[in-house]
Amino acid sequence: MTAGPQNRITPRQSRHRSQERAERTRELVIEETIRCIREEGFAAASTRHIIERAGVSTGVVQYHFGDRDGLLTAVVDHAITSLVSSVNDLADEVEGIAETDERMKALADAAWKTFLNPASMTAMEILIATRSLRST
Template sequence: MTSPAAERGREVRQRLLATAVELIPERGWAAVSTRSLAERAGVTPSVVHYHFPSLSALLNEAVVDSMRQVLAEVEDVLDTARSPAQAIESILASAGQYTGEDPASLLFIEAYLAATRDERLREEIGGMITGFRQRFGRRLGEHGVSAPEETAEVLLAAVDGLILHRGLGAGPDLGPVTAVLRRLVS
């Protein structure tokens, strides 16, 4: 049985992580301060440092947890795909919810930028992407796609690029893109 104090501590920690996920897209990674985070979460700045060794550690954990959740959702969608073409359609349908300007897209863009300056964050995000790409490549291989790992790498990079382009107002309609990407797995 968990004590009431331990439960409150867990709830505060989760609230701080959720608040970071809100603030990063709103203000940008560098503009999130301990004070602004604590204020939004309804705690004192000392509480932030009680639960996390640093603001950077909190932001990193928040974004990595969020990315893991999104990748798990995409994998769940891929589990229902019966062919490589359906996998492409599923990935693009999932990516369709990301405009490049929505909070999740902005969170990930900010995290990618922060990872260029934070080796630990770069390794964590890179490891997640590599693992997801390998699992997707294995699925493609099971369906007879030639060069499945390389194909998975190109497909996933293309989807990331499409989302980035959409955020710049230069992204194409995903409908015609689906046909192009399906050709990679046929």
């Protein structure tokens, strides 16, 4: 028995699903890198160790990030994107607050939460650990 036309997956649907799966895999590797650095420190975050933790192949990391530097850059980019999103959300929240003291409190609370989030803390750790590499 053959599937009718309504049960077939078109190339466009297949490509869309593949793209979604690739994006989920990319996010998984980034999140696992964040967890690795938070739990074990920057020195433990070798490509091989992250691959083992994430349960992916070397090819996945090479495809999405190129190498360890590309992966670490993606983690920092992820944190910055999250930071920008938080700032935009905060701007919307603060807009409705009339009192200056309340606005300042809201800003301080948001900054504290933003910089204590694991992605931000990991990005800071990466930037500190690689500082000497950038100063040459």
